[in-house]
Amino acid sequence: MATEILMPALSPTMTEGKVSRWLKKIGDMVRAGDVIAEIETDKATMEVEAVDEGVLSAILVPDGAEGVAVNTPIAVLGGNDTAASAPVAAPRAAIAAIPAAAPAAPAAPHAAAEQDWGATSPLTVREALRDAMAAEMRADGDVFLIGEEVAQYQGAYKVSQGLLDEFGARRIIDSPITEHGFTGMAIGAAMNGLKPIVEFMTFNFAMQAIDQIINSAAKTLYMSGGQMGCPIVFRGPNGAASRVGAQHSQCYASWYAHCPGLKVVAPWSAADAKGLLRAAIRDPNPIIFLENEILYGQTFDVPTDPDFVLPIGKAKIERAGTDVTLVAFSITVGIALKAAELLAEQGISAEVINLRTLRPLDIDTIVASVKKTSRVVTLEEGWPFAGIGAEINMQIVEHCFDYLDAPPGRVHGLDVPLPYAANLEKLALPKPDWVVAAVAKLF
Amino acid sequence: MAQAADGRKGRKPRLTNEPAGLDRDTLLRAYRDMLLIRRFEEKAGQLYGMGLIGGFCHLYIGQEAVVVGIQLALKPGDQVITSYRDHGHMLATGMQARGVMAELTGREGGYSRGKGGSMHMFSKEKAFFGGHGIVGAQVSLGTGLAFSNAYRSNDHVSVTYFGDGASNQGQVFESFNLAALLKLPCIYVIENNKYGMGTSVERSTASRDLSQNGSPWGIASLQVDGMDVDAVKHAADIAVAHCRAGKGPFLLEMKTYRYRGHSMSDPGRYRSREEIQKMRSERDCIEGARHKLAAFDVDEAEIKRIDDEVKRIVQDSADFAQTSPEPDPAELWTDILKEA
Ligand SMILES: Cc1ncc(C[n+]2csc(CCOP(=O)(O)OP(=O)(O)O)c2C)c(N)n1
Ligand SMILES: [Mg+2]
Numbered sequence: 001m002a003t004e005i006l007m008p009a010l011s012p013t014m015t016e017g018k019v020s021r022w023l024k025k026i027g028d029m030v031r032a033g034d035v036i037a038e039i040e041t042d043k044a045t046m047e048v049e050a051v052d053e054g055v056l057s058a059i060l061v062p063d064g065a066e067g068v069a070v071n072t073p074i075a076v077l078g079g080n081d082t083a084a085s086a087p088v089a090a091p092r093a094a095i096a097a098i099p100a101a102a103p104a105a106p107a108a109p110h111a112a113a114e115q116d117w118g119a120t121s122p123l124t125v126r127e128a129l130r131d132a133m134a135a136e137m138r139a140d141g142d143v144f145l146i147g148e149e150v151a152q153y154q155g156a157y158k159v160s161q162g163l164l165d166e167f168g169a170r171r172i173i174d175s176p177i178t179e180h181g182f183t184g185m186a187i188g189a190a191m192n193g194l195k196p197i198v199e200f201m202t203f204n205f206a207m208q209a210i211d212q213i214i215n216s217a218a219k220t221l222y223m224s225g226g227q228m229g230c231p232i233v234f235r236g237p238n239g240a241a242s243r244v245g246a247q248h249s250q251c252y253a254s255w256y257a258h259c260p261g262l263k264v265v266a267p268w269s270a271a272d273a274k275g276l277l278r279a280a281i282r283d284p285n286p287i288i289f290l291e292n293e294i295l296y297g298q299t300f301d302v303p304t305d306p307d308f309v310l311p312i313g314k315a316k317i318e319r320a321g322t323d324v325t326l327v328a329f330s331i332t333v334g335i336a337l338k339a340a341e342l343l344a345e346q347g348i349s350a351e352v353i354n355l356r357t358l359r360p361l362d363i364d365t366i367v368a369s370v371k372k373t374s375r376v377v378t379l380e381e382g383w384p385f386a387g388i389g390a391e392i393n394m395q396i397v398e399h400c401f402d403y404l405d406a407p408p409g410r411v412h413g414l415d416v417p418l419p420y421a422a423n424l425e426k427l428a429l430p431k432p433d434w435v436v437a438a439v440a441k442l443f
Numbered sequence: 444m445a446q447a448a449d450g451r452k453g454r455k456p457r458l459t460n461e462p463a464g465l466d467r468d469t470l471l472r473a474y475r476d477m478l479l480i481r482r483f484e485e486k487a488g489q490l491y492g493m494g495l496i497g498g499f500c501h502l503y504i505g506q507e508a509v510v511v512g513i514q515l516a517l518k519p520g521d522q523v524i525t526s527y528r529d530h531g532h533m534l535a536t537g538m539q540a541r542g543v544m545a546e547l548t549g550r551e552g553g554y555s556r557g558k559g560g561s562m563h564m565f566s567k568e569k570a571f572f573g574g575h576g577i578v579g580a581q582v583s584l585g586t587g588l589a590f591s592n593a594y595r596s597n598d599h600v601s602v603t604y605f606g607d608g609a610s611n612q613g614q615v616f617e618s619f620n621l622a623a624l625l626k627l628p629c630i631y632v633i634e635n636n637k638y639g640m641g642t643s644v645e646r647s648t649a650s651r652d653l654s655q656n657g658s659p660w661g662i663a664s665l666q667v668d669g670m671d672v673d674a675v676k677h678a679a680d681i682a683v684a685h686c687r688a689g690k691g692p693f694l695l696e697m698k699t700y701r702y703r704g705h706s707m708s709d710p711g712r713y714r715s716r717e718e719i720q721k722m723r724s725e726r727d728c729i730e731g732a733r734h735k736l737a738a739f740d741v742d743e744a745e746i747k748r749i750d751d752e753v754k755r756i757v758q759d760s761a762d763f764a765q766t767s768p769e770p771d772p773a774e775l776w777t778d779i780l781k782e783a
Binding site for chain 2: 006008009010011012014035041043044045046047051070071148149152153156174176177178179180181204205207208241242243244245246247248414415416417419420421422423424427428
């Protein structure tokens with residue numbers, strides 16, 4: 001009985017991949033456990049093992065084929081296979097939870113404050129982060145990277161790919177799984193003038209080290225009367241990924257933004273990532289740099305100018321509008337832009353602000369926009385209570401209450417630990433429809 | 444007889460390959476339990492490849508002898524807690540394959556009704572306390588389970604499993620001090636499978652002998668061949684007797700090996716195929732048990748009967764996991780707080 005070999009899902013975020021090469025050819029006998037092909041996922045090149053036995057009777061997808069969707073038949077095992085268990089067709093629903101790529105940013109006619117950096121080229125967010133670190137490390141020998149799997153493994157999410165080769169083990173340092181210890185160590189090094197970049201495999205694990213981040217990094221300058229600074233960047237993916245459950249899916253934006261002594265940056269596009277990370281590494285303060293795993297693989301145009309850098313503390317108007325202001329950061333910028341398109345179909349013109357930095361907050365840009373539109377909805381993936389939206393809306397009330405035609409609205413992740421089940425996870429996270437509904441309530 | 448080392452006296456533990464001398468029936472049970480875990484994990488790997496399981500999924504294939512051997516030394520009511528690499532532990536404590544697999548697919552029939560996933564399952568009935576995603580966190584929690592036993596003066600022990608990578612976390616050492624200080628009946632099991640993700644023990648740990656990690660606090664310990672279920676059971680008997688007798692915690696370092704990647708998205712560039720193949724062909728715990736069974740005159744028909752039974756359980760769990768409905772949307776809002 002013949003068995004189809006299906007394109008396997010090889011990572012939590014993989015929806016399609018490339019068949020790099022076949023290691024078996026038609027007619028070969030394949031045993032369970034044999035490596036049959038190499039497949040390139042969104043993160044890495046993986047070897048694929050056969051789960052059944054038999055003779056490889058057909059190869060349906062040739063070497064080098066790109067964009068092969070998960071569950072597409074890629075080969076057929078035929079012949080002498082006695083216990084053939086026909087593969088069950090996988091329901092689409094199981095993978096539909098993976099969010100579609102965010103739309104490319106439409107031109108922002110009013111983003112006048114944004115410096116024009118000239119020519120651009122497409123880059124993924126992942127590459128942009130690596131390029132930013134590499135550029136700053138070339139420029140300053142005091143900058144180093146420490147974290148789990150950052151060197152030999154090339155980064156758990158491949159953000160530090162190639163850095164060990166270029167900078168060596170003295171500056172790209174694999175740490176044991178000891179977040180509290182290596183964070184404290186890096187902060188100590190920063191107090192003595194080095195400029196560490198600390199990668200947390202995800203920000204969930206920074207909770208092991210949050211005492212050092214707040215009590216040592218954020219407060220020391222103040223407590224020492226300005227003598228003892230701490231130039232350090234804490235970076236890594238923040239927020240929900242895909243189906244990784246409650247302990248691995250939390251947004252820490254409001255946790256860190258609460259604390260004086262820290263700056264909190266949350267890029268959305270690859271240009272944000274590159275320009276802001278360079279600024280963060282140069283900044284003499286402790287910076288929390290919140291990335292997003294789902295954005296890592298997304299491509300955006302990034303200025304090629306070798307000096308490209310973005311200022312910390314300045315928001316960007318991603319889309320100009322006149323009827324309502326949508327204030328977003330990180331992955332919710334993409335949601336806001338999608339919502340703006342839906343709203344445009346209803347004749348509502350939405351202005352989308354990409355905050356880029358949460359602390360210090362660019363309240364001037366927000367207020368200027370709200371004075372123009374008179375309506376506002378904030379977006380965040382995190383929980384509502386004492387969230388970023390709560391703070392922004394309070395500041396709007398303080399600064400331009402009289403301009404509001406409706407109470408400020410907010411869209412946020414539901415007030416529950418993130419569930420694992422595909423359907424429940426989808427229900428818990430903000431989506432463009434929620435924004436449209438929140439805006440509808442303002443009119 | 445392997446001696447439990449007492450770090451205070453500076454005695455080195457030695458690798459115990461000494462068998463407990465399992466009888467025929469116990470060995471058959473161990474074989475069946477290990478095979479069930481192996482086949483269950485292989486099936487989970489397939490379902491992941493088909494997109495039916497999402498997120499992280501850490502398979503236990505290769506390490507089966509550890510949990511099965513230790514479980515043989517426990518009695519009902521002894522608690523077990525571990526990390527995210529937890530499917531094997533759940534099956535070994537007697538949790539149902541159906542409920543575990545359905546949790547992996549995120550369905551209503553899962554142990555956490557689909558809300559926990561691969562890394563977060565629990566069973567009060569089987570005294571299985573999870574399923575924890577934060578490396579090292581379960582070690583303090585397991586110490587607390589032991590504390591509760593000491594507090595209640597019952598004779599239960601708790602078994603706290605963690606990896607070689609986790610063994611470096613600060614709270615592990617804090618827990619050792621507490622357990623020794625309060626003489627808690629806690630069996631710490633380091634499942635040393637040589638790697639934490641892509642980092643080998645040599646690259647993560649300055650100490651060359653993890654079984655000595657509790658020695659500053661005088662924690663008795665043994666280093667054990669974790670690929671031999673008989674040796675594991677023998678060491679576990681010693682540890683359990685020590686804890687039940689009120690002598691404080693015990694540390695077992697299990698030398699073991701995982702055949703598959705760290706999780707499903709591990710390209711595995713940090714070790715050679717030959718290394719894996721060598722372990723598989725020379726040290727495999729299931730093959731080893733099968734060998735010993737032959738000496739007991741267990742015939743092929745009996746082995747086949749077990750293989751078939753296991754296959755049936757696993758297939759049934761996979762069918763159940765695909766037909767069990769997704770959780771009701773209302774489940775989003777349940778279980779956040781208890782009614783006061
Ligand atoms: C505090 C924390 N840091 C990092 C991680 C990411 N992570 C998950 S498993 C793992 C490796 C753990 O290795 P080990 O303790 O040897 O256990 P094994 O996976 O080998 O069973 C890492 C780094 C995490 N889950 N929690
Ligand atoms: Mg390990």
